[in-house]
Amino acid sequence: MFWIELNFCYMAHKYNPQEIEKRWQEKWAIDRIYEVKEGDNRPEFYCLTMFPYTSGDLHIGHWYAMAPSDVYARFKRMQGYNVLHPMGFDAFGLPAENAAISRGIHPYEWTMNNIEKMRHQLKSMGAIYDWNREVITCLPEYYKWTQWFFLKLYHAGLAYRAKAPVNWCPKCQTVLANEQVVGEGSCERCGTTVTKKDLEQWFFRITKYAEELLDFSGINWPERIKIMQKNWIGKSDGAEIFFALEHEGLEQKEIRVFTTRPDTIFGVTFFLLSPEHPLVGQLTTPEQKAEVAEYVAWCRRQPEYMRTALGRDKTGVFLGSYVINRLNRERVPVWITDYVLPTYGTGAVMGVPAHDERDFDFAQKFHLPIRPVIVPPDWSGGELTQAYAELGIMINSGQFTGLSSEQGYEAICDLLEEKGWGRRTVSYRLRDWLISRQRYWGAPIPLVYCDKCGIVPVPEKDLPVLLPPDAEFKPTGESPLKYCPSFVNTTCPKCSGPAQRETDTMDTFMCSSWYFLRYTSPKTDEAPFDTEKVKYWLPVDLYTGGAEHAVMHLFYARFFIKALRDMGLVDFGEPFTHLFNQGTIIYRGAKMSKSKGNVVAPDEYVAELGADAVRGYLMFIGPWELGGEWSDNGIVGISRWLNKAWGLVEKQYASRAVEPETEKELRHFIHKTIKKVTEDLERFRFNTMLASLMEFTNYLSEVDIARNVSIPLWQEAISCFLLLLAPTAPHLAEELWIRTGHPYSIHNESWPNFDEELVKEEQITLPIQINGKLRDKVVVSASVSEAEVKELVLARERVKAYTDGRKILNIIYVPKRVVSIVVR
RNA sequence: GCCGGGGUGGCGGAACUGGUAGACGCGGCGGACUUAAAAUCCGCUUCCCGUGAGGGAGUGUGGGUUCGAGUCCCGCCCUCGGCACCA
Numbered sequence: 001m002f003w004i005e006l007n008f009c010y011m012a013h014k015y016n017p018q019e020i021e022k023r024w025q026e027k028w029a030i031d032r033i034y035e036v037k038e039g040d041n042r043p044e045f046y047c048l049t050m051f052p053y054t055s056g057d058l059h060i061g062h063w064y065a066m067a068p069s070d071v072y073a074r075f076k077r078m079q080g081y082n083v084l085h086p087m088g089f090d091a092f093g094l095p096a097e098n099a100a101i102s103r104g105i106h107p108y109e110w111t112m113n114n115i116e117k118m119r120h121q122l123k124s125m126g127a128i129y130d131w132n133r134e135v136i137t138c139l140p141e142y143y144k145w146t147q148w149f150f151l152k153l154y155h156a157g158l159a160y161r162a163k164a165p166v167n168w169c170p171k172c173q174t175v176l177a178n179e180q181v182v183g184e185g186s187c188e189r190c191g192t193t194v195t196k197k198d199l200e201q202w203f204f205r206i207t208k209y210a211e212e213l214l215d216f217s218g219i220n221w222p223e224r225i226k227i228m229q230k231n232w233i234g235k236s237d238g239a240e241i242f243f244a245l246e247h248e249g250l251e252q253k254e255i256r257v258f259t260t261r262p263d264t265i266f267g268v269t270f271f272l273l274s275p276e277h278p279l280v281g282q283l284t285t286p287e288q289k290a291e292v293a294e295y296v297a298w299c300r301r302q303p304e305y306m307r308t309a310l311g312r313d314k315t316g317v318f319l320g321s322y323v324i325n326r327l328n329r330e331r332v333p334v335w336i337t338d339y340v341l342p343t344y345g346t347g348a349v350m351g352v353p354a355h356d357e358r359d360f361d362f363a364q365k366f367h368l369p370i371r372p373v374i375v376p377p378d379w380s381g382g383e384l385t386q387a388y389a390e391l392g393i394m395i396n397s398g399q400f401t402g403l404s405s406e407q408g409y410e411a412i413c414d415l416l417e418e419k420g421w422g423r424r425t426v427s428y429r430l431r432d433w434l435i436s437r438q439r440y441w442g443a444p445i446p447l448v449y450c451d452k453c454g455i456v457p458v459p460e461k462d463l464p465v466l467l468p469p470d471a472e473f474k475p476t477g478e479s480p481l482k483y484c485p486s487f488v489n490t491t492c493p494k495c496s497g498p499a500q501r502e503t504d505t506m507d508t509f510m511c512s513s514w515y516f517l518r519y520t521s522p523k524t525d526e527a528p529f530d531t532e533k534v535k536y537w538l539p540v541d542l543y544t545g546g547a548e549h550a551v552m553h554l555f556y557a558r559f560f561i562k563a564l565r566d567m568g569l570v571d572f573g574e575p576f577t578h579l580f581n582q583g584t585i586i587y588r589g590a591k592m593s594k595s596k597g598n599v600v601a602p603d604e605y606v607a608e609l610g611a612d613a614v615r616g617y618l619m620f621i622g623p624w625e626l627g628g629e630w631s632d633n634g635i636v637g638i639s640r641w642l643n644k645a646w647g648l649v650e651k652q653y654a655s656r657a658v659e660p661e662t663e664k665e666l667r668h669f670i671h672k673t674i675k676k677v678t679e680d681l682e683r684f685r686f687n688t689m690l691a692s693l694m695e696f697t698n699y700l701s702e703v704d705i706a707r708n709v710s711i712p713l714w715q716e717a718i719s720c721f722l723l724l725l726a727p728t729a730p731h732l733a734e735e736l737w738i739r740t741g742h743p744y745s746i747h748n749e750s751w752p753n754f755d756e757e758l759v760k761e762e763q764i765t766l767p768i769q770i771n772g773k774l775r776d777k778v779v780v781s782a783s784v785s786e787a788e789v790k791e792l793v794l795a796r797e798r799v800k801a802y803t804d805g806r807k808i809l810n811i812i813y814v815p816k817r818v819v820s821i822v823v824r
Numbered sequence: 825g826c827c828g829g830g831g832u833g834g835c836g837g838a839a840c841u842g843g844u845a846g847a848c849g850c851g852g853c854g855g856a857c858u859u860a861a862a863a864u865c866c867g868c869u870u871c872c873c874g875u876g877a878g879g880g881a882g883u884g885u886g887g888g889u890u891c892g893a894g895u896c897c898c899g900c901c902c903u904c905g906g907c908a909c910c911a
Contacts, residue, residue: 224828224906231827231907238911259911272911308909311825339909349911358909429910550906583829584905620849622837626830634836637849640864647864688838691848698848701865767844772892774844812891818843820891 015646017610021731025126033745034128036084038536045081046537047073048516048576050545050553051088051135055095056114058121059599060618060630061585061592067615068582068624068686069544070127074727075681077128078751084537085128086519088135089115092143092508097441100473107441108469111138121603126611126730128747135518137511142518143443144464145528146511149560151446151457156567158205161455164434168197195301201436202445202504206559210235210428212573213558220578222625228550234429236260239413241350241422243271243332244324250282255323258345258427261355262416263408266397267373269363270351271323271334272316275299276342283334285320292317292336299338307338314339314362325350326421327412328398337362345427353387360387373397374405433556435507440471440480442505450492450499459493465501479503512553513560516540516575534570543576546584554579580684583627585618592630600630612729613639619686619728638690642732645697645725648704649736653714656707663709667758669699670720674754677724690728696721715740723752768793769820770802778819786813793819 028034038044049069052062066087073085096107103110115136122129136142153159171192206213210233216226238260245255257271273280275296284292295317299307306312316337324331332351339358340349353363354372363370372384374392391405400408416422436445444465446458458465468487471480481487481503492499514528520537521530554576561575585592592599605614616638621628673696680689700717703709709717718740726733726746737746761782766789768776776798780789790811793799803823810822 227827228906234907234910236910257911261911312909314909337909339911341910344910352911356911358911361909427910547905586904620836628836631836631850634850637836641849643864687836688848691838694848765844769843769892772890777844810891812843814843814892818892820843822891 015643015732017612017642017731018607020735021124021126021606021611024731024734025123028745028747031745033747034130035132036082036086036130038082038533040082042080042082044537045073045076045083045542046516046540047076047083047085047542048519048540048544049085049087050543050549051090051512051515052118053090053093053095054111054114054118055594056117057594057599057601058118059592059594060587060602060614061599063125063602063614064585064618064627065545065582066122066127067125067618068684069542070125070129071615071619071686071727072542072544072681072684074128074730074747075751077747078723078726078749080750083128084133084519085130086133086135087122087127087129087131088133088515088519089118089137090508090512090515091115091136091138092442092505092511094439094441097439097473100441104473106469107473108138111441124603124606124611125615133519133522135515135522137508137515138441140464140466141525143511145518146443146506146514147446147458147463147465148460148528149514149564150443150506150510151460151463152567152569153204153563154447154457156563158208158563159435160203160205160432161200162203163198164201164203165196166199166201166438167194169194193301199436199438201434203432203434204559206433206556207428207430209559209562210430212562213430213555219574219576221576222547222579222581225547225550225554225579225581229555232430232551232555236427236429238262238425238427239416239422240346240425241265241416242326242420243350244326246324247283247321252279255279255348256346256422257348257350258425259350260427261352261405261409262412262422263391263394263397263400263403263405264352264355264373265325265327265350265412266394266400267352267354267371268325268330268332268350269353269369269371270359271332272340272349272351272359272362273319273334273336274340274342274347275336275338277336277340277347280319280336283319283321288318288320292319295336302338308341314358314365316362316366318366326419327415333368335362335366343431344429354384355387355389357387357389371396433507433509433559435510436504437507438479438482438503439505440467440473442508443511444481444505445502447502448490448492448499449502450495450497452497453492453494453499456492456494456499462493479505481505509553509556513557514564516543516557517570538570539572539574540576542578542580544580544582547581580625582624583622585627585630587630605635609635609639610642610731612732613642616642616690616728620690622687624684624686641694641697642729644701645721646732646736648697648700649718649722649740651704653704653711654707655709655711655714658710659708662703662706663713666699666703666709666713666717668761669696670717671754671758674720674724674752675759678751678754681727686728693721693724693728696724720752722746723749764816766793766816767818768796768799769818770799771822772820775799775802782816786815789813789819793821 047069049066052058070085073083077083091111096111099105099110100107150159169190169192171190214230214233214235238258239262240256240258241262242254242256245253280292280296314337316335319334319336321334322331323334340347351359351362353359353368353370355374360370370384372388373394373396374388375395376388376390376392394400394403394405394408397408400411403411413424417424444467446463446465448456448458450456468484470486471484473480488500488503490499490501491497517529517534517538520533524530557575561570562573564570565573587598587600590596590598602614613635617635620638621634673692676692677689680686680692719742722733722737723746730747734746738744763779764782766778766780767774768778776796778792778796780792790813794803799821803821806823808821808823812820
């Protein structure tokens with residue numbers, strides 16, 4: 001009994017993160033100190049973290065994305081910005097539906113339970129999120145507007161319906177999402193090999209913006225993300241060339257190819273179509289019919305990943321017919337092969353085996369002629385053993401022989417355009433955005449199919465098209481909406497006759513393409529957002545998140561904003577001015593993720609060491625953009641340091657003898673630290689920021705032992721330390737701020753400024769190198785002259801030992817850096 | 825294959841525009857306090873030779889530029905991400 005009481009009294013003065021974190025979180029919430037309002041005279045700063053998917057558990061990987069950006073947001077706030085740093089949930093998606101199928105829980109219930117749990121975990125982090133602005137994409141008040149945007153895009157001509165191949169399991173008779181195709185292209189449920197099936201689906205015309213999406217001027221994004229998006233768009237300059245068709249009974253008199261190398265046109269020895277090309281049937285001669293049909297069927301059975309795998313043996317079949325190369329009037333045989341993709345260019349290729357590696361392999365396999373038409377500039381007449389894909393000098397090219405590839409390119413294009421045999425053009429790898437999902441748990445596409453009127457958009461006043469609560473979840477793989485008569489059967493908004501609803505829902509990337517607009521006015525119910533508030537906050541000043549979204553979310557959001565701008569709904573064309581990607585957290589050799597089963601929950605660390613320690617440790621691992629390995633024992637270092645800081649602040653400092661020199665030194669240290677912490681925060685170097693704060697506390701411990709500075713200066717040092725610590729360890733800093741007699745709250749205080757004069761070093765240590773090797777060091781005043789340094793250095797015993805009896809060839813003095821002596 | 829990041833002590837990582845390599849932390853060793861342990865505090869800790877002062881080597885690897893290279897240039901190796909038969 002006695003023991004316990006003693007212990008308790010002792011504990012009251014010890015750092016107790018569990019107690020103080022809970023207490024401050026409650027107080028901050030009650031006082032609403034993080035509530036965000038528009039329109040005071042501070043400059044605004046929109047600091048956004050990618051919102052999480054509602055998987056159910058927040059793991060250390062999530063904290064790694066969120067804690068440092070909260071630190072940055074807090075830092076900006078203390079610097080005097082009006083900061084919006086919101087949080088919400090990406091709440092539609094497949095896992096919710098799978099849970100419904102396997103466990104019989106309704107997706108809504110599953111999702112909202114997860115949100116409940118995640119919100120609780122997020123709150124334990126102690127971030128400045130204003131929960132009044134929370135956005136949840138699966139709620140009707142949100143997806144009503146997702147549907148509204150679909151209609152806007154539809155009316156702007158940016159949405160269209162087309163047949164497109166989807167993954168199809170012949171055994172389950174169902175459509176599969178890419179992530180449901182496992183291993184070597186088989187169905188995740190039954191293991192059957194997945195094939196392709198054409199379905200009518202909805203697309204957004206993102207390709208219309210291909211050119212503009214290549215333009216990154218005016219936005220500060222990581223180079224590698226920009227490169228990834230550029231590669232994704234895959235712009236190629238080239239020409240479309242029309243080959244003449246003289247096929248009996250065929251109306252079409254020409255067929256087009258896209259090429260980036262019109263200069264190689266005289267090297268065409270065969271012509272290739274993709275097996276899916278619409279003319280395959282008509283260009284097949286009766287003798288070839290059986291073989292062609294068999295090949296086409298075989299191609300359809302090939303899974304996508306096999307087809308695009310590199311290094312496969314070339315396959316193909318001759319159709320029996322020919323096309324004419326108008327430039328040299330040659331008849332060339334038409335083949336089909338699966339390495340020609342139906343979705344790129346025109347789905348047809350001119351075969352130039354001498355100058356294309358793939359065509360070369362194909363020609364070798366099927367013993368087709370290989371005719372060189374380009375040679376290297378230094379060519380000596382040797383034989384061609386592999387495709388020469390570089391530029392060079394044209395040979396065997398009629399009137400163009402002798403020109404360089406570049407000249408030939410232009411000359412041939414000129415001729416093609418003059419004769420009407422072709423034209424210069426640009427091709428993109430980018431395809432339109434397929435937004436249809438044959439799923440329940442997404443925003444329903446607000447369209448109705450009427451027998452009389454055709455496709456009819458749901459009128460705006462009838463939004464949202466609600467998800468029926470009574471759909472049945474069976475493992476059929478098809479949308480439960482399809483089998484829900486109360487949903488499907490409706491009346492036509494135009495003619496009031498019977499009609500059916502579209503049963504596909506929208507890709508969830510649609511929901512995440514505009515959520516950052518909704519945060520500005522989450523409760524607005526007559527529009528998706530309040531235009532004035534979007535004007536005030538947008539574009540996002542800093543967007544942080546994982547690089548895995550480079551060509552999905554980040555790309556779609558850019559498109560979306562450009563489309564909204566063109567409709568006059570917003571007045572900017574780029575959503576995210578500054579993008580920063582944090583690295584990934586590795587655990588047990590893999591990226592931490594729920595699907596890999598290697599997650600570490602923050603909860604137990606929070607319970608044991610406190611949220612401040614977890615926040616701090618994540619930032620201390622290394623540079624934020626590089627990520628790193630989570631280790632259980634590394635965190636104790638931060639925890640110990642926070643304890644040490646507590647002890648340092650809580651102890652009663654008593655001055656023994658005030659020494660002006662040490663006071664000066666401490667003042668210098670204070671300002672040096674403010675500068676370092678400020679600059680490190682500015683460039684997201686949280687690890688070195690913490691290192692410098694640790695150096696500061698180490699230094700303060702020495703001062704505390706020596707007790708040779710005045711009490712006011714000591715207090716100044718401590719206050720400054722707490723302010724610098726506040727973004728990183730908000731709870732601890734607040735507690736100590738109050739305990740040292742300051743007014744509540746530290747989080748409404750201003751960031752400390754540093755005095756450049758006080759940052760300057762007065763004394764510097766100069767290393768002395770002799771013939772490039774470090775031999776001595778000398779402490780000098782920072783204002784020392786070059787002549788003084790040289791004299792001083794040459795007089796030193798250790799230097800003399802190397803210079804006596806030798807000739808000094810050179811003495812280099814780099815001010816404040818180094819003295820380098822060259823002797824012989 | 826192409827594009828991009830990265831290779832620094834036992835470990836995570838520092839190092840400004842080329843100027844004292846290894847800050848800070850973890851771990852380890854030694855010491856103080858304790859009956860003891862934990863916690864805490866102090867000291868040491870790149871490797872090799874040397875009792876020591878000191879000397880030598882050293883940032884994946886081989887060259888180069890320079891008074892001086894982790895940092896710049898050329899060639900190679902490993903590793904992590906992205907894209908991948910895109911005509």
